[in-house]
Amino acid sequence: MTDPRQGIAFTLDGVDELTFTRILRDVLHDPAFRRPLQIQAQEPRPSAPARLTVVFAPGDRARAVAAMQRLKTLLLRHQVQVDSVRVPEGADRDADN
Template sequence: MLPRMTSPRQGIAFTLDGVDELTFARILRDVMSDAAFARPLQVQAQEPRPGSSARLTLAFLPQDRAAAVQATQRLKTVLLRYGVQIDSVHVPGEA
């Protein structure tokens, strides 16, 4: 049997400027309870700190890119629910 090759994870990052701790906690709660963000996707979170914005990254393997793009659309909906403006999103592999 050949060894399984692992691909490096890619990530779609959202910087959440101006989001306070309570709003971030609510966003994270909604994301973690939504099936759109289930495995094989991985949500990485960095809470807001003085001088540093909150950040959510949707990490995925290259073969899960389609699921990640769909989850990104869902994340945009969740963020808009809390009044978080989205200026831009970078998806690896898109021009």
């Protein structure tokens, strides 16, 4: 059985541990990221950039796209440049609305 959940992944190249911790704190306290969404976090390492992924079930796509927009705002507040965003097929069309 395959997992139907999808994820919108943000790669945060050049983010240090302190900034990543502050971003993660803001995400965890922001209602835009509450259940049924899930946030997966990968801290920055010398061999890999920081990464945040908004994980969602297909029925929660609209909520996930709104959370993606909110995450972009939080990252700007911390003056973080997003290196890349990977959006699953179909979610990008919702992001335009």
